[in-house]
Amino acid sequence: MSDTADRVKKIVVEHLGVEADKVTEDASFIDDLGADSLDIVELVMAFEEEFGVEIPDDAAEKISTVSDAIKYIEENKG
Amino acid sequence: MRRVVVTGLGLVTPLGADVETVWANILAGKSGAGPITKFDASDQKCRIACEVKPADHEYGFDPNKRVDHKVQRQVDPFIIYGIDAAGQAIEDAGLTDMDESTRLMAGCSIGSGIGGLPGIESESLVLANKGPARVSPHFVHGRLINLISGQVSIKYGLMGPNHAVVTACSTGAHSIGDAARMIKDGDADIMLAGGAEGTVCPIGIAGFAQARALSTNFNDEPEKASRPYDQARDGFVMGEGAGVVVLEEYEHAKARGAKIYAEVIGYGLSGDAYHVTAPHPEGSGAYRSMAMALKKAGLTPDDIDYINAHGTSTPLGDELELGAVRRLFGDAIGKVSMSSTKSAIGHLLGGAGAVESIFCILALRDQIVPPTLNLDNPSESCLGVDLVPHTAKKREVRAVLNNSFGFGGTNASLIMRKAD
Numbered sequence: 001m002s003d004t005a006d007r008v009k010k011i012v013v014e015h016l017g018v019e020a021d022k023v024t025e026d027a028s029f030i031d032d033l034g035a036d037s038l039d040i041v042e043l044v045m046a047f048e049e050e051f052g053v054e055i056p057d058d059a060a061e062k063i064s065t066v067s068d069a070i071k072y073i074e075e076n077k078g
Numbered sequence: 079m080r081r082v083v084v085t086g087l088g089l090v091t092p093l094g095a096d097v098e099t100v101w102a103n104i105l106a107g108k109s110g111a112g113p114i115t116k117f118d119a120s121d122q123k124c125r126i127a128c129e130v131k132p133a134d135h136e137y138g139f140d141p142n143k144r145v146d147h148k149v150q151r152q153v154d155p156f157i158i159y160g161i162d163a164a165g166q167a168i169e170d171a172g173l174t175d176m177d178e179s180t181r182l183m184a185g186c187s188i189g190s191g192i193g194g195l196p197g198i199e200s201e202s203l204v205l206a207n208k209g210p211a212r213v214s215p216h217f218v219h220g221r222l223i224n225l226i227s228g229q230v231s232i233k234y235g236l237m238g239p240n241h242a243v244v245t246a247c248s249t250g251a252h253s254i255g256d257a258a259r260m261i262k263d264g265d266a267d268i269m270l271a272g273g274a275e276g277t278v279c280p281i282g283i284a285g286f287a288q289a290r291a292l293s294t295n296f297n298d299e300p301e302k303a304s305r306p307y308d309q310a311r312d313g314f315v316m317g318e319g320a321g322v323v324v325l326e327e328y329e330h331a332k333a334r335g336a337k338i339y340a341e342v343i344g345y346g347l348s349g350d351a352y353h354v355t356a357p358h359p360e361g362s363g364a365y366r367s368m369a370m371a372l373k374k375a376g377l378t379p380d381d382i383d384y385i386n387a388h389g390t391s392t393p394l395g396d397e398l399e400l401g402a403v404r405r406l407f408g409d410a411i412g413k414v415s416m417s418s419t420k421s422a423i424g425h426l427l428g429g430a431g432a433v434e435s436i437f438c439i440l441a442l443r444d445q446i447v448p449p450t451l452n453l454d455n456p457s458e459s460c461l462g463v464d465l466v467p468h469t470a471k472k473r474e475v476r477a478v479l480n481n482s483f484g485f486g487g488t489n490a491s492l493i494m495r496k497a498d
Contacts, residue, residue, distance in 0.1 A: 017147025039148070041215040049212075 004051070004077075005070050011046045012066060015039065025067040043069070051077045082258040083497050084339040085331050086171025086324030087436050088163035088272075092128035092317055092423045095139035096166065101440050103137060103422075104448045105470040109301040110423045111315050116278050124292040126300035127278045128317035128424030130159065149229065152216035154194030155276030159320035159429070160226030161233065164188060164270050168234060171324040171336060173268065176235070184268035185238030186227035187257035188322055189249040191428025191484065194221025196279035226274055226320075238266040246484030247388070249273040250321060250431030251492050255345035257325050267330045272432035274320030286316065289355060291392065304425075305452035306389035306418035307396050307460050314390040317424025321432030323439075328497065340439045341497040343477075344375030350487025357395050357483065361402030364388075367489035368406050368479065375493040379410035381477050382493070384447045386434045388481045389418025390425050397459050399481065404463070415473060417466040421451035431482035435492055438478035442496050446472050 009023045018033050029035040029043065044060045047053070047069060053076050055063070063069050087097045092110025094100035103110075110128040119125040133140035141150055141158050144165035150158055164186070168174055176184060201217050219225055224242035231240050239260050243252045250273030257271035286292045293313040296303035304315040331338055348370065350363035357364070372379065385403065389396050396418075404411050419437050426433050441447050453467035464471075477495040 015148075015151065017151070034148075038215040045212060045215075 002070070002074070004073050007050055008047065008066060008070050008073065011050060012043065015043055015046060023066055025065070025070065027066050028064055030064065047073060053077045080262050080264065081328035082261045082325050082342045083328050083331050084323050084342065084439055084494070085326045085336040086167035086173065087339065087439065088166030088170065088322045089319070089433060089436060090130060090139055090159040090163050091319040091426070091433060092130055094137035095130070095162070097170070097436065099137050104419060104437065105446065107449055107451060107469060108422065109451060110317065111300040111303055113300060114278065114283070117280055119283065122280070122283050123287045123294045124283055125297045126303055126315060127283070128315055129278055130319050153220040153225065153229070154197040155318065156190050156193065156274040156320070157220070157226050157229060159276055159318070160188050160274035160322065161229050163272060163274065163320035163322040164226070164230040167270060167322045167324045171326070173324065180268070181235045182237045183266050184236045185240055185260065185266045186230050186236055187239065187241040187243065187253045187260070187269055187271045188226040188230065189243035189253045189273050189428055190223045190226065191244065191246045191249045191273070191275055192277050193223040195277045195282050197221045199279055199281045230270060236270070239269070243273070245488045245490070246486055247425065247427050247430055248482040248484035248488045248490040249428035250433065251435065251480060251482035251490035252347065252431070254323060254325065254342065254432060254435055255347065255490060255492055258342045258345060261325055261327050267327045269325045270322055271325050272320060272322035273428040273430070275427040275429045276318045277427065278316055278318050283316065291355070292316065293391065302452050304391045304421045306387065306391045306421055306450055307400070307456050307465050308453050309455045309457055311391045311393060311396065313392055314420065315424040317420070317426040319423070319426050319433065320429050321436050323432065323436060338497045340442050340494040342492065342494050344371035344377065344493030346370030346374065346491040348489045350489065352487050355485050357398045358487065359398070361398040363487055363489045364399050364402040364481065364483060365406055367491040368402065368481065371479065371491035371493045375477070377477060377493065379407040380413070382414055382479050383473065383475045383477060384438065384441050385414060385416040385479045385481065386438050387416050387418045388483045389450070390420055391418070395483070397457065399483070400459055400463065411463055415447045415464045415466050415471060417448055417450040419448050431480065431490060434482070435480045435494070438480050438494060441475050442478055442494065445475050446470055447475065
């Protein structure tokens with residue numbers, strides 16, 4: 001597992017209060033991890049802080065699973 | 079007429095996070111005061127508070143018991159305390175499994191005096207230092223005063239009235255009084271009512287200290303700082319926590335065989351119409367509030383055996399409240415016991431009236447009145463009044479009066495007695 005994936009999962013566990021083994025790459029934030037739309041806003045902010053990337057609103061709207069987040073960060077981090 | 083009784087209690091305080099532990103500590107004369115640990119207070123004029131203790135403390139509070147991890151991350155301490163105290167009260171009342179028709183007639187009236195001050199402070203710093211795009215999306219609903227009632231209603235499915243009083247330090251008493259009226263009026267059969275506060279943060283302490291409201295002479299002896307009616311008193315000690323009761327329509331409670339602690343029989347309210355922080359010089363607002371509660375209860379001062387005073391340990395406020403009680407009670411002043419439990423847990427601001435009403439209810443239950451700590455040298459005006467110095471006192475307790483007064487000149491009084 002990549003370093004990015006590890007760090008993303010750690011943030012998700014901390015913010016959503018879910019068990020680490022539930023945070024698979026296929027997991028949907030809303031359907032599988034109990035997040036609401038504001039939780040996703042907060043997660044995106046945490047990713048931006050952690051990785052020093054900017055995730056504009058239109059890109060954030062397309063992030064619905066853990067792997068969506070990892071992929072976006074991998075492709076855009078400096 | 080619909081009668082209103084108390085069928086459940088919940089407390090989160092600096093002396094414990096369950097009703098029996100808190101009450102035992104109060105009766106034992108323990109103090110919840112200490113140096114501020116939540117932040118570095120070394121540059122503050124006041125460096126002490128009555129903080130809710132961490133989970134590993136002998137009588138600490140474990141938020142994980144009743145508050146989801148995600149909610150804990152999003153909301154201010156006052157909401158966490160309020161959710162937990164409400165949960166305790168629901169469990170105590172045996173109402174954890176209400177059916178839908180019961181929940182349609184069950185509501186919440188849990189307020190706060192100030193609300194999410196720590197979060198407003200910290201998020202303002204985020205705004206200043208990192209810009210608006212870093213402000214939490216949970217900022218607003220994690221700080222709003224009505225969000226204890228909101229969170230509790232969502233957690234337990236309570237679809238009745240959803241209300242939140244904001245009357246500074248009278249909040250807890252007004253919350254219970256207003257909720258009792260909602261039950262009387264038939265708006266609800268069950269109401270969770272109370273108040274919470276959590277403002278032990280740099281701007282909270284600085285703000286009250288700048289208003290000259292906090293004790294600053296006892297930074298090295300925190301347990302001695304809250305000393306209502308004592309000559310050396312110099313301001314209040316900030317407390318934090320929550321108190322929530324389950325109020326229930328009497329027949330409803332009886333039909334389900336609920337344990338009934340007490341009946342709410344009198345509620346009085348008034349405004350000083352005088353000054354934003356100073357109490358009226360003749361205590362006229364306090365007098366009218368108590369007189370209204372007595373009239374509603376159909377009692378005379380002779381019937382009241384215990385008064386849980388507002389008694390914050392400020393030089394002016396204590397004297398004026400005592401003067402108002404003296405004028406209202408006349409000769410009956412010699413028979414009543416009056417104490418301030420703020421001497422033990424500090425001033426819980428918006429939570430005070432609810433927490434102290436619970437102490438009144440426990441005084442009725444156990445026929446014992448809690449002490450006023452640190453009352454070494456009572457002010458001259460205290461002569462002839464039993465202020466229950468230092469130690470709890472066994473005595474007959476037929477009816478109790480709780481007073482709460484707040485900034486803005488807002489006053490509330492509640493009278494309760496044992497239900498037949």
